[in-house]
Structures are given as structure tokens and as C-alpha cells.
Amino acid sequence: MTLIQVELNERSYDIEIERGALNHAGVAVASLGNVSRAVLVSDDVVDALYGEKVANAILDRGVDLDEIVVPAGEDSKSIEVANSLWERLLEIGTDRRAVVVALGGGVVGDLAGFVAATYARGIRFFQIPTTLLAQVDSSVGGKTAIDLPNGKNMVGAFHQPSGVLIDPDVLRDLPREQYVSGLGEVVKYGASLDASLFETLEANVKDVDACNPDVLEQIVAQCCRIKAQIVHEDEKEISGRRALLNYGHTFGHAIETALGYGAIPHGHGVLVGSLLAAKLAMRLGRNGDDRFKKIDSEWLARQVALYQNLRLPYRLDDLSKKFAANDPDVAPERLLHIMSTDKKSEFGKLNLILPTALGECVYAKGVSQDDVRLILEEGL
Numbered sequence: 420m421t422l423i424q425v426e427l428n429e430r431s432y433d434i435e436i437e438r439g440a441l442n443h444a445g446v447a448v449a450s451l452g453n454v455s456r457a458v459l460v461s462d463d464v465v466d467a468l469y470g471e472k473v474a475n476a477i478l479d480r481g482v483d484l485d486e487i488v489v490p491a492g493e494d495s496k497s498i499e500v501a502n503s504l505w506e507r508l509l510e511i512g513t514d515r516r517a518v519v520v521a522l523g524g525g526v527v528g529d530l531a532g533f534v535a536a537t538y539a540r541g542i543r544f545f546q547i548p549t550t551l552l553a554q555v556d557s558s559v560g561g562k563t564a565i566d567l568p569n570g571k572n573m574v575g576a577f578h579q580p581s582g583v584l585i586d587p588d589v590l591r592d593l594p595r596e597q598y599v600s601g602l603g604e605v606v607k608y609g610a611s612l613d614a615s616l617f618e619t620l621e622a623n624v625k626d627v628d629a630c631n632p633d634v635l636e637q638i639v640a641q642c643c644r645i646k647a648q649i650v651h652e653d654e655k656e657i658s659g660r661r662a663l664l665n666y667g668h669t670f671g672h673a674i675e676t677a678l679g680y681g682a683i684p685h686g687h688g689v690l691v692g693s694l695l696a697a698k699l700a701m702r703l704g705r706n707g708d709d710r711f712k713k714i715d716s717e718w719l720a721r722q723v724a725l726y727q728n729l730r731l732p733y734r735l736d737d738l739s740k741k742f743a744a745n746d747p748d749v750a751p752e753r754l755l756h757i758m759s760t761d762k763k764s765e766f767g768k769l770n771l772i773l774p775t776a777l778g779e780c781v782y783a784k785g786v787s788q789d790d791v792r793l794i795l796e797e798g799l
């Protein structure tokens with residue numbers, strides 16, 4: 420078992436990672452103390468797989484339980500679904516000692532976390548993430564949100580969970596595309612923040628590809644350690660430190676948006692976006708920006724080789740063919756336009772996270788649109 424603490428003074432909490440951890444969900448929830456009831460929020464797919472197991476584990480500890488199941492998929496991150504949850508919490512008499520337990524992937528975690536953040540001005544919530552992406556990223560750090568019709572995560576709140584329980588065994592049930600999406604975030608941590616994690620991935624490609632839970636337990640734990648440290652340093656993304664979690668995300672978000680809102684899994688955009696960001700760093704280095712002088716074609720080839728060995732997509736074309744319903748406009752000019760409306764861009768210049776060495780990155784401010792356009796035109 421691995422225990423990682425997210426240190427945030429009175430809002431500190433533990434991330435517990437262990438194979439078979441779903442069986443002790445009840446112990447984990449009850450140990451939060453003074454729990455009047457648990458409200459288990461899940462989606463229909465996850466509920467069918469693990470709902471009963473987790474519900475029984477909670478009931479076995481003598482904690483009263485209610486369950487809310489929402490439809491699986493991004494559409495559930497809506498004001499309508501959030502409203503139905505608020506109303507249900509009221510109906511069942513949820514008080515301030517209740518705990519909302521999110522059992523599922525990023526959608527369930529973001530939705531349940533947002534509802535917990537806002538109901539009665541905030542009640543506790545507990546995360547049991549069941550996708551790789553949620554285990555290594557979205558369940559840790561307290562970002563909660565719902566979507567607007569034209570704006571992903573546009574309405575939300577920082578609301579830290581009271582605890583996170585991670586069971587790597589559930590990853591074996593994940594559809595391949597969701598697993599690949601999670602690997603997008605895992606590779607991101609290695610390439611931009613932790614060279615030894617990148618080397619671990621290189622040394623264990625077979626086990627990672629085969630979703631070996633023992634190897635994944637170590638990898639998920641390392642990602643959570645990195646995230647816990649960054650959230651400790653910059654909980655509300657003020658100093659710029661937390662923004663470093665976003666390597667590949669500015670290109671990736673543009674790709675996600677251009678291919679159609681919700682059409683591709685988030686991590687796929689990050690995978691392709693990271694390589695484009697690396698190519699951009701390489702270009703800036705060649706043009707005399709010393710911060711990027713270590714990013715050369717060998718560095719890029721090493722990242723591409725890892726993708727190939729793990730059977731991960733790395734070209735925009737691969738994503739368009741696989742996920743886009745009908746001929747999407749992914750022309751460089753369109754992607755550039757989306758990137759320049761990103762929250763991080765200012766005065767027509769782009770601010771992005773770019774790699775400086777294996778396991779290191781910077782928040783590069785004021786990158787010109789011409790440099791970015793060239794990279795988009797060239798592709799991979």
C-alpha cells in the first residue's frame with residue numbers, strides 16, 4: 420500500500436493506493452470521522468462494475484448510504500444533472516456531516532466534486548477514481564467543474580477532496596481508448612516533470628502496455644506524488660507552478676476543440692500536443708533561445724519511440740481518422756485561432772508549457788504565432 424499526503428494545512432488529505440482497495444472503501448470513508456451518511460455518485464457503466472462492491476463496503480462499516488447514478492459520458496457534466504443531484508441531496512436530508520463519494524472517472528469526479536463544493540456552501544467529498552486519467556490527474560488537486568454548452572469546465576470551484584482511494588486493479592476493466600487517454604497524462608508527467616518516471620515507462624513498456632496492475636500501482640503512485648507536490652506548492656494556480664502540469668495541453672486543447680467538442684478522449688489530445696510542443700521548443704532552441712537548447716531531434720525521437728512501443732497515437736491525422744465524425748477543419752489557421760483564444764494567451768502571443776530537458780519544462784511566455792503556425796504546418 421502506498422500513502423501519499425497532499426499537504427494543504429487544514430485541507431490536507433491522503434491518497435491511498437493499493438490493489439483491491441475498493442474493498443476497503445468503507446473503512447476509508449468511515450475514518451473521515453463524524454460521517455452522518457455517504458452519498459455514492461457513479462455513472463451507469465461504473466455502477467454496474469463496482470457499485471455494489473463499494474456500497475456494501477460502506478454499509479458494512481455502519482454508515483448510512485444513498486446512491487445516485489448518472490448517465491456515463493461528458494454530457495453529465497451539465498447544469499441540469501448538477502441540479503438533479505442538488506435536489507436529490509436535499510430530498511434525502513443531506514446535512515453538513517455527509518460525504519459525497521465519487522466513484523468513477525473524471526466526469527463523475529468533476530460533477531460530484533462541484534455538487535459537493537456548492538451544496539450547503541460546501542460539504543465533504545471523497546474520490547474513488549476508476550480510470551487511469553482520473554487516478555493520476557483529475558481526482559487529485561481539488562479542481563471541480565461542469566461544462567457550458569460551448570465551454571468545457573467553465574463553471575467550477577476549487578474544493579479539495581477529504582481523501583482519495585485508488586485501486587489499480589480496476590484499470591484492467593478499462594476500454595483501451597480510455598487507458599490510452601490516461602497514458603497521455605502519465606507520459607506527460609515523465610517527459611515534462613520527472614525523467615526517472617519516463618525511464619520507468621521505457622523500461623516497462625510490455626507491462627504498461629499489458630496493464631500489469633503491480634507496475635501500474637508504482638506508476639500511478641509516482642504521478643500522484645508529483646501532482647501532490649505541485650498542488651501543495653500552488654493549490655490555486657497562482658504562482659505558475661501548477662500550470663506546469665499542462666505540457667501538451669494548449670496544442671491538445673485546440674485539437675480536442677477542432678475535432679468536435681468531446682469527440683476525442685482528453686489524453687489523446689495531450690499525446691499529440693506534447694510532441695508538437697516539443698517540436699516548437701526545438702525550433703525556439705535552434706533560433707537562439709538557450710532554455711531549449713537541449714531539445715533536439717534525438718529528444719523528440721526518444722519520446723516518439725516510447726509512444727510507438729506503447730502503441731499510442733502521435734499524429735493529428737491518426738486522431739482525425741479515428742475520432743472525427745465528418746471532415747473536421749484542423750487546418751493550422753483554425754488550430755492557431757483556437758490556441759490564441761486560450762486562457763493563457765495575451766496580446767496575440769501564446770503562453771505555453773514547453774520542455775527544456777527530459778523531465779523538465781518551463782512556462783514559456785510570449786511565443787509568436789508565426790513560430791506556432793510553422794509547427795502546425797509541418798506536423799510530425
Ligand code: GLY
Binds near residue numbers: 556560
Ligand atoms: N489537470 C491539471 C491540474 O489539475 O491543475
